[in-house]
Amino acid sequence: MDTILLDHGSGGLASQRLIKEIFVKHLSNQILDSLDDAAYLELNGKISFSTDTYTIDPIFFPGGDIGSLCVSGTVNDIAMLGAIPRYLSCGFIIEEGMDFDDLEKIVESMANTAKKAGIYIVTGDTKVVPRGSVDRIFINTSGVGEVIMDTPLSGSSACPGDVVIVSGTIGDHGLTIFSTRKGISMDFDLKSDCAPLNKLILELITRIPQIHVLRDPTRGGLATTLNEIALQSNVGIEVKEEDIPIKPGIKEGCDILGLDPLYLANEGKFICILPKEYSTNALNILQKDELGKDAKIIGQVVDSPKGKVILETPIGGRRLLSMLEGEHLPRIC
């Protein structure tokens, strides 16, 4: 059995084998193993629920693959509400002819990431479609988690006077995908930052429940996410370009390729907005963790101009940092 055939999605014997030999083998847990039509779950209190579909090209890239991405992506989204992610579902759409080993590698990577995040993949579905109907593999993951904050965190809670922190260097994922796709190699260790952030976030929100906003700057990058927050909260945000952590190699790579790191996707970073008096504490917590070691304060929330993000440039000038418009890089996640 070296390639996936239409039979594997038929629901018949071949499907059964695929489920046993790949999915159950790697993702096994009590709930999934029952193999019933639905997963039976126990959850407490308020729920955070999120879904995302992953169509990334290429499916394997330095620092991760579509498997690690589809677990950490949804786990992170659930966590941003101030929640503990618990269970994930996964739906596969696989192109006929895909390498069996590649699929196994992806599922293994999902299992490893789920373990890292401390969550269970409890139900799933597989469809195989004729060649050309999808590009190798698309995966949907949906998941639930328990909200542990009294009021869930939201992009609309930023207040003038708050401080804006970013949990680490930005642009890594976007540039990795772009350059891998184009076959360009960089002369430094370029890799995606793809990682589940829920444990770091749990520590942060339990120790600093005063946090106002958590958001992960995925598609559209830091610039777009900051703009979304500014709009949702009806505030202005001022950011200092020099303080935004960007690896020197990423900066150079972007210059050469005509990309702006502030608009590149990230898959293992988050923005944290909180009252100033808690910012030092937050930085300490973040910087002690490998996933937050490059965390920095990059700016502040102001009263006006409402709904806009202003960038202070290295020479001390000011300009608008606008929302990504038009020049979107497709299939980045």
Added chain:
Amino acid sequence: MKSNERQEINTLLQEIDGLLSAPFRFMEVCGTHTVAIFRTGLRSLFSDKLKHVSGPGCPVCVTHPAEIALGMDLAEQKDVVLTIFGDMMRVPDHRGMTLKELRAKGAKIEICYSPLDSLKIAIENPDKEVVFWGIGFETTVPTVGATIVQAQKMGIENFSVLSCHKLVPPALRFLVTSKDIEIHGFLLPGHVSTVIGVKPYEFLAKEFNIPAVISGFEAIDILQAIYLMIKMDIGGNVRILNQYTRAVKAEGNKRAQEIISEVFRPHDGLWRGIGTIEGSGLEISDKYSKFDAKKRFDLKFQDVKEPKGCRCGEVLQGKISPDKCPLFGKKCTPLSPVGPCMVSTEGSCAAFYKYGLGSND
């Protein structure tokens, strides 16, 4: 290093401010300068007395609607593969139609990074007519010329160029002779000047007493150039100076100039919002006429108008700032542009929309 640059910039800004007793309007005529001035935040540091105006420096933007119509015509012909620079894809024509839409309907349009890519497509598809749509200034012309020479050498029969190339110095002459345009100095384009050198600009100083400085693209380059411009304006010793000596030689690039005059000859160029400027365009010379798409397909200019309500013509001449266009940011945004100045990343309207904090006029 960084704090030094900041220091230097502050000092220059103060000195410029000290020199100016009346408002000084300078114009840049290069899309890269437009973007640099916004993106570095330099524009926000100019005092009220220093006015920045963008001129006709964005290649996509200056392409006349009648020229756009020719390209659209070609794209609609059955056996033609039209090869273009990416920005052209989203420029609306007089009907509001774009090449992107034509492609979705089945027209064969390929994006190229260089005219050589286009020649390659021609070699690989001998049964198709491959046309490269040449737009841009003296910077891009030499590679287009070299590609035509190459095609001639290789005996390629199915390749041609729709030349909509434009020359910067004649446009500058047009601007300084227009009565209703007030410019006290020019920030001259770094890239174009690497090809043409200093001499073609000399008429600005000699005939019109307008100082002009060829400048690099860092904030500090631009500010130094502005400083030199103002110094000349006040001191009375008006010349053309070259601030960008690390890239621009006084005589320019001789080899590139030779290719241009070998393959092209000046003719009357059509500019958006302006119309014809004498000697400001380039057409393919007789020696290479079989590569001239206008002749090959017997293309004729039609009488077409600007997109309705779009004021790109005035924006390109620095007559109005983009946010004075009633459509700016409302009906016209980078996502659904009405005119080319909002399409191209180098267009004034797009730069204003993306980086602008408000008008400097």
